[in-house]
Amino acid sequence: MAIKLLSQFLVILVVLVSLFVNNLVLASEQYKDPIVIGMSAAFTGASKNLGLELYHGSMAYINKINQSGGINGHPLVIKAYDDGYNPLPAIENTVNLVEEDEVTVLFDYVGDPTVTKILPLLKKYEAKNIMLFFPFTGAQSMRQVPYNQYVVNLRASYREETAGLVDHLLGIGHKRIAVFYQIDAYGRSGWDGVRKALEKYGLDIVAETTYRRGTEYNSSFNPQVQILQEADPDAIISIGNYQACAGFIRDARDANWDIPIANVSLVGSESLLKLLLETGRKTQRDYTQNLINSEILPSYEDLSLPAVKEYRNAINSYRGKSPITKENYTESGYNYVSFEGFLNAKLMVEILKRWTDFSDQDQLHEIVDHLNDFDLGIGVSLQFKHPEHQGLHQVYYTTVSNNKFVPLKDWRKWSK
Template sequence: MIVVRFQVAVLFAAFALCTAASNPVQAQKSYDSGASDTEIKIGNIMPYSGPASAYAVIGKTEEAYFSKVNAEGGINGRKIKFISYDDAYSPPKTVEQARKLVESDNVLLIFGSLGTSTNSAIRKYMNEKKVPQLFVASGASKWNDPKQYPWTMGWQPSYAGEAKIYAKYIMKEKPDAKIGVLYQNDDFGKDYLNGLKEGLGAKGSMIVLEEPYDTSEPAVDEHVVRLKTAGADALVSITTPKFAAQAIKKAAEINWHPIHIISNVSASVGGVIEPAGFEISQGILSATYIKDGSDPQWNADDGMKKFYNFLAAYDPKANKLDAGIVFGYAAAQTMVKVLQMCGDNLTRDNVMTQAASLKDFAPDTLLPGIKINTAPDDFAPIKQLRMMRFKGKAWELFGEVISSELGH
């Protein structure tokens, strides 16, 4: 009898081992700092104050989306603790906040921090610490460098790729154009400018004046006047929201009506066009990869229905005209997708592995036909855009979905 019981016990033990071996994710949980059976700590740095504070809505939307996820049970049973700090769009402050998040708050990763110069200031630190700097809210080309910086990944289309699309548009529509460029005098502005020049190629002489401005300046009015005086009849405005709105207003004030292209980061109806004035913004051009929350054409769209329901429940005071809200929602959905893919292996290394394994992921607020794809040697999740023209009180899409990487 004792022998029989012993044999049964051995059989049960063997069965348990086989079950564990066949389901390793279930059998063993792996955690780094910031993750546990009950919680995932995510860090974030945003310009809640300072010259780029118009983007603060992105962080607020992401916080609201994570609240929604938590209310629905979290990610594989774990609640997200979202810790977001203000850096006032100042790189030294960004460094200070990143250190606080990594060394004091012990976050698993830093997600969606905004700005090119600000994220540049912490990239080396994040990679030395081997902490994911995921889905950077900046379109700088430098975030797609997995060999040198394997812990840093962008999210949106690259600025250089977007600028190549604008170069092609101008050469096609106005081959004799005299281009004036208003650009922010930092990594963000220079990345766009380089992409524009690359797109123009042998026709680089079409640029008659490059006019830089600093974010410490109260206004860009004098720069706009100089561009008009230089004889430019096409204006490429590589600006953040505050300065984009100023440039639109000043051009109207001095009765200057060039082909006016604004960068995608300043294409927000609520954040730029509405403050500048609908009437003087007619015909302005840009490119996008996300749906316009103010456009009724999306009212019957399943993804946007989910977005509107989210706003009603978790951020009812949000201005749906603001493109930053649509952006923040899609970025947060992408972060949640990656964490879901991690299962119970919530190590920093596995977070990066899953982030580099996204296949045809389509957040609710991306334009139809635009999907997120990554690979171990491809850290550029979104590579497509569509041109658009401002008409009435909304952007009107035209043309086909085009690759921002190739500029064609």
């Protein structure tokens, strides 16, 4: 009898141990270590909407992926730091991300003055296999040697955006083009793009004026307006952030100067438009006429595109917080910046799925070189190739109609 009871006890014990071990295995599969990617961006200051929107769009996609089991069972986490759109904090943040947080890759950095300053760090950390993916900048420095091997770009370059704007403006008879730009790496990069585009036609910039990074909307831009007015240009191309560019437009229109003013995509179109509409309601004046913006993505209103539907559904269901203040972020809605962040995350997830050995830099380069087979769902193919490591080259154009930016289909309304 005792032997029989002992046998039954041993059977029960084996079953319990087996269940315990199985539960441990299941738990380990369910709670794998997270994959951490590092972000430094402006979450405070005059350009904060750019960082917040880019993060918001990326997190909308990542949240969906994590709810579906993550990347091969690993949740994906963005470790984000605020740099206020200033170089020194961006450098410090990058050091922390690489040395303290030991992130897998850097991701979603915002702006030229910050990104250009951290490029030497990428070279320094070459042995750690650190690369920067999809920075929110079109600067040339990360698309050519020696730093192109450490950066993977999704968006078109400033040279492509400004060349497109110049080509279209010249095509409708606007040969005298002036430039208003931020006096830093971002502004000079765009200024150089305009200069090179005009040079092809034997033309030059007829006048230029600048402003300091961090200048806010409530500042006066009358001096800059007066400088450009004296040169009598046909059109102006602005290279700046939404607050300064909106302030310049406001003061130009208040001076009854209604010539076409164009902005590049990094301006943050919807944030710029919001400021102009708010001022217009107070002054009973329309500040949105004769505005042109270049964009590096198709319209987020184009529901014929699979990625647009996917993006809008994700934004609708995601309730994000600022990674810095942890406050609910309610500014959002649909916009070009968060759409870009969403697509950045979509492509980043695909890369991480294919990258089986995070210590193998050669494998990562091989993956990037073969990303052209991946369909982002925006109607154009990826075109990653050496040396610029850039996936998209298409430039789109928008103008304001019924208080929102819409695709620009006919430039002839501004013909001279």
